[in-house]
Amino acid sequence: MTGVDRVKLTMITDNYVDMLLPDLPNVTRTGLAHHFDPKTKCVTGENGIALHVEVSWGRYTYRALFDTGMSSEVLLHNMKILELESNSIDHIVLSHGHPDHYGGLLGLLESREAPVPVSVHPEAFAPRYLRLASGQVAPYFNYGLTKDSIGERGGLVVEHVEPLEIGPGLIATGPIPREVDFENAPTDLTAPNALLHIVNGKIQPDVVPDDQALVIEIGEDGIIILAGCSHAGIINTINYAKKITGRSRVVGVFGGFHLGFPGSPRVKTEKTIDALREANVEVIAPSHCTGMEAIMEIGRAFPDNFLLNVTGTAITLTAGTDPVPDLDAAAR
Template identity: 40%
Template structure:
């Protein structure tokens, strides 16, 4: 399999903006106070979503992949401009799964392009989804604006994958993520129509949204190890790491960043400690919980893994 000589990851969309976070050596550079206060520049914005720009190099070649596109195109496009990102270099977009905080910016992004752009996701990402809240309110068919027709009408080129895709220069999608870690992954509700996420299946049945469309991203860095990206980790962040190693081999894990799905109201609180233990067992060198990971996750990891935990923020760039 191909490997990257180096990779650079820039957080374009995240729930958090913090202009006081320090750099960490050469491998973590922040958009800080100077950039926020500079009247010649736009300060970046935060929203409840995620988008990470990946630039992997192999020799004289570069592959640029946009992993997820946030909740709104307005924030994504604003931050692309604010951070001085050359969006024209994007080779492909990977949508981790069909929830709005991950695909929401796709049509504005495609409208801003003047050429075809590949968009990779799972076919189940387009199946109708519903959200039932604790007070009984329902968000019906909340992903109806996400469709193959809308993508291709805007000159997007849809790639439907269930297995791993080789995107070049050591960048791979995970494809479907097997649910092997016992405490991870969606669990059936105790009663019908309990609070949670639901989906209409391809066969017309209505039930628990198991988010079988979810996939992560892997960058295999030569001589170093794997960088693993998760969208929301509905399938489990440890399951995602294990799938990355199943694809690329039993390599060291340089970093895991993305949503860990530990802040969701129906996720058992014990899962934070179990995930921390699983990260330690897998010897993850840098842990960056983002988006849906929850305050308890940040608090626990920052105290118990202070040398490995890294607080996320829009404008953070990591280099390996």
């Protein structure tokens, strides 16, 4: 089946804001003029991620939202500046049940005039805990994410544990097989900075089984992969996206690679870079939980394919064209 003709991805929310970044031929930013103009307001960064997805084929358009950032205040503020309407969103996908990915959901639903599907793995609603190396504990930090709270605000909860087509060329992967050895999640209850959750009344290591990605089929053979935090591993995610679509050309990978989490070994970043090179990814845009150090390393490793995808960045990818941003164009 042929994929969509055109994809526009807009980073509504990310950890970083940089008003000095220039536009590129297929990339627009909220730049310095917008930042200084007293008639406008600036986009705001926060520890979270929200990606607006607009796919087009022929004269038709479909819009999805992948994750909702940490807060509705920042999400709705940035959407207004970026001229994105909450009522125009056709489907919402949550990558997993952590608050930096679902935090803006309830406020977004309240801002809408009509119901909207919200696709999520059922494990996203399980009570979760975080224990830091200092001994500090964040108990039940995802208490705000419930089926009732979503439904009361017009969200139509769609629970799934298999790949789910949410729109034309758009596939929510469901749980991602963990096969790459260097991407295995820690399972030690006593480990510092441990993620924990409750299963059958017992506290267990939380390997985030609900982690999923959004895959976009573009053109005859391409896929674009959106990752929230890649708790399953970004390479596992790429491999699974290829498997469920039957496509091998990776036009782009966008989102969190989970290389910046406390305790993540440097060798994991090095092995990820090697695997990204082997996968021949055309546009590499790490953000959010990738961590600034790993983002810089990836940028140095892929100078011709790397995109710094901060808050307010929009990239348009068109079937049948070279997707790689012309990084030298801004200097001409």
